Amino acid sequence: MLFIMKKRPVYLLIFFILLPPSLSAKAQSDFHQHFINRTLRLDYTQSGNANTSVYNFEQLKQEPQWAGSVTQLIDPLNYGQYRVMVYDSASQQLVYSRGYSSLFREWQDTPEAGRLNRSFYETVLMPFPKKTIRVVLEKRLKNQSFKKGFELYVNPKNYFINKEKPRNFSVEKLQHFGNPHKKVDVVILPEGYTKKEMDKFRKDCKRFVQFFNQTPPFSKRKKDFNFWLVMAPSEETGTDSPGENIWKKTLLNTSFYTFDSKRYLTSQDVKAIRNLAACAPYDQIYILVNTDRYGGGGIYNYYNLCTSDHPLSLKVFTHEFGHAFGSLADEYAYGHSDPARLYDLSKEPYEPNITTLIDFNSKWADLVKKNTPVPTPDSQEYRNKVGAFEGAGYVSKKVYRPVWDCKMRSNDTNSFCPVCTRSLNRMIDLYTK
Ligand SMILES: [Zn+2]
Numbered sequence: 001m002l003f004i005m006k007k008r009p010v011y012l013l014i015f016f017i018l019l020p021p022s023l024s025a026k027a028q029s030d031f032h033q034h035f036i037n038r039t040l041r042l043d044y045t046q047s048g049n050a051n052t053s054v055y056n057f058e059q060l061k062q063e064p065q066w067a068g069s070v071t072q073l074i075d076p077l078n079y080g081q082y083r084v085m086v087y088d089s090a091s092q093q094l095v096y097s098r099g100y101s102s103l104f105r106e107w108q109d110t111p112e113a114g115r116l117n118r119s120f121y122e123t124v125l126m127p128f129p130k131k132t133i134r135v136v137l138e139k140r141l142k143n144q145s146f147k148k149g150f151e152l153y154v155n156p157k158n159y160f161i162n163k164e165k166p167r168n169f170s171v172e173k174l175q176h177f178g179n180p181h182k183k184v185d186v187v188i189l190p191e192g193y194t195k196k197e198m199d200k201f202r203k204d205c206k207r208f209v210q211f212f213n214q215t216p217p218f219s220k221r222k223k224d225f226n227f228w229l230v231m232a233p234s235e236e237t238g239t240d241s242p243g244e245n246i247w248k249k250t251l252l253n254t255s256f257y258t259f260d261s262k263r264y265l266t267s268q269d270v271k272a273i274r275n276l277a278a279c280a281p282y283d284q285i286y287i288l289v290n291t292d293r294y295g296g297g298g299i300y301n302y303y304n305l306c307t308s309d310h311p312l313s314l315k316v317f318t319h320e321f322g323h324a325f326g327s328l329a330d331e332y333a334y335g336h337s338d339p340a341r342l343y344d345l346s347k348e349p350y351e352p353n354i355t356t357l358i359d360f361n362s363k364w365a366d367l368v369k370k371n372t373p374v375p376t377p378d379s380q381e382y383r384n385k386v387g388a389f390e391g392a393g394y395v396s397k398k399v400y401r402p403v404w405d406c407k408m409r410s411n412d413t414n415s416f417c418p419v420c421t422r423s424l425n426r427m428i429d430l431y432t433k
Helices: 008-018 020-034 103-107 195-214 218-224 270-277 313-324 418-432
Strands: 035-048 053-063 082-088 094-100 118-129 133-140 146-154 171-175 184-191 225-230 284-289 296-299 303-307 389-392 395-401
Touching: 020 035, 020 094, 020 118, 035 146, 035 270, 053 118, 053 146, 082 118, 094 118, 103 118, 118 133, 118 270, 171 195, 184 195, 184 270, 184 418, 195 218, 195 225, 195 284, 195 313, 218 225, 218 418, 270 284, 284 313, 296 313, 303 313
Parallel strands: 184 225, 184 284, 284 303
Antiparallel strands: 035 053, 035 118, 082 094, 082 133, 133 146, 171 225, 296 303, 389 395
């Protein structure tokens, strides 16, 4: 079982060595056949409760530059609670796809969703089409299959597509290694920094990016990342904290106490966030919140947040990026959740760093040494080994993680485990190769 994957890399290696030049040229011509170098943003709300959801169209918007890949248009990784599928309307050929998750989907697992209907703003990005496209938004069901939730034909000539330019804030290149089509572009947005604190924002960002560049695997891939800063001040310092009756006038309306969890820092003002992010070319949004409190949040291809001045802030920065960029799951158990409530235990969850052991070969069986038992005992002997340790993804039973401790499990370590590392490298490749 553990060595079943051993022969595969040989075939893969030959494949990758022989094919990239022609594949890449064809993929680029595919891009230029279907798209121009701008972004189409589709805004909608999802409303509902624990069991149901309805999509409601809000607007279409054109944003200045397409920062994503022009060679890897179809998402091969298949992560996230949702995916956007873009078809050429005439041929019905799939021309673009990406996975993502959302705050609404997280809220659906909270007790409040059992007694209340709520509505959340969401957005998806795609390259701007040359011809009419059919955009389909799909949601992942518990059994891991996808179901269509929304469909819209978009004619690029439609004069209702909002072409308003982004606000006129100055944009700084904190780290720039070249063409956004071939880099992971991270835009850092300031939240709760006043005009007088813009220099603090710049210095804070330098500190975070320096730490990021020292953290493997990012340390070895430094030149694959661009970091952009949008110099946009808030009226007041800090952020909201409803539990302490603290309310601040800030640009992006972030708040602690998301879903009544004191340290869970998010924003529901996705429209304001996207509008501000559009000032720079970007793939990932990082919101840096000017406070010394502990907290943060990260949702896959949605946004990242962390705070500026808590002693653990740097570690939180890379952990949340693991969620929002890498689609990595938390490798810890939380409370006494029933695993069957959150997972279909007869299927593999989509996150690359947790497993139900239903199809372990599709996860990281190839990284487990022959003499390491699976499931792996919680004993000193296996503390530094890759295996399958019970307790991950917020549940203590029946869901397994790769190592005893990883950056996706605790702040005690500053390393991503070998499984998370491999997965992050694959994700960087998706943006850069
Ligand atoms: Zn890990």
